[in-house]
Amino acid sequence: MRKFVVIVAGGKSVRMGGDIPKQFIEIKGKPVLMHTIEKFYNYDKLISIVIVLPHLQIAYWEELCRKYNFGIRHRVVEGGHERFFSVRNGLEAITDDNSLVAIHDGVRPLVSEETIARCFEVAETSQCAVPAVPAVDSIRIVTAGEGNKAVDRSLVRLVQTPQTFNTTLLKKAFYQQWEARFTDDASVFESDGNVVTLVEGNVENIKITSPADLIIAENLMR
């Protein structure tokens, strides 16, 4: 089956005149997003790569590609005002429905090739594969009236990306109405009546969201 990856590097970090969005910060000689793209390219040189970027960042990204002489072919698609709409735009760029698509966070450059391989392999038979790791911390759920209750930690999984799906089923799921509880693609897929299958992720596959995360990522890349 043909493989696609939609790498979402949009989100709300677009600040004119503000900080550089995390996906463009240089670590180990190149922007985070280029490291991320390389992981999928190294996994499979024939994978089709779609990058979703906010409108205001597209010209800057093209400039970076020239500056770093970045040679991996990819298409760039414009993002929406919520991650959900960015993913939907990325999916619209895929016309080959008899395929698998991985949706990945642009700021997760530490995904392992093993995780990517596991996701595509399981999605081929299960229509869906979502990488996850066990929780290290104890977990509580906030309940009504300012209460909270413990959750059995052995049952908790922290979800990562690339969340990988049968393209036709995922596209259909993304034509539901947006809801605030859609924090990832698996929740969108599940909400449309599909079953979510978890696979093993890799613990280093962190999402770079803070300056501390950048330091961590830089060290983990060594």
Place this chain on the structure above:
Amino acid sequence: MRKFVVIVAGGKSVRMGGDIPKQFIEIKGKPVLMHTIEKFYNYDKLISIVIVLPHLQIAYWEELCRKYNFGIRHRVVEGGHERFFSVRNGLEAITDDNSLVAIHDGVRPLVSEETIARCFEVAETSQCAVPAVPAVDSIRIVTAGEGNKAVDRSLVRLVQTPQTFNTTLLKKAFYQQWEARFTDDASVFESDGNVVTLVEGNVENIKITSPADLIIAENLMR
């Protein structure tokens, strides 16, 4: 109210002839456990400090204290074969029941003084204060029959230490029978019919459990 802290540095990492337990590894010029102790001492020079260590590590710890000329007064208590029994042993060393006690992981040297202060302040009125931070990742709960379901991320809290309690109530809770679901002190406290109050933790307050965590901690200490 008088303040105590029981720092638990025991657990299953005791391997004769194996790796050095994480609490003894040197970062920024001294063992992790000394950094942890200093955080509580700096918060309040009058706090009473109890360290719980596995029997086989006590002589080594005393040697480290001499070697590093470690001057902060503390008592050392022998640990049990589960964290639960180690905490119970630490609590037995506290005879002043009209007091507050913080239970802290020895391998969390990055707790902030603000988090410690918040815990003691809230525990004074609520009998309990447990530091927690929001989840960054999406979370799923494994259900019967290999299924799983999404949890609303905005309701999820990752629990840290120092979990801080009214000493009398916590001691009573620790005379329950041990259960596998007691992954932290709050779950023991709650299981005895008490209400758990969450307070804001600090995101850097990670638990050092892997070599990668050590690198992270070292960088965060800069």
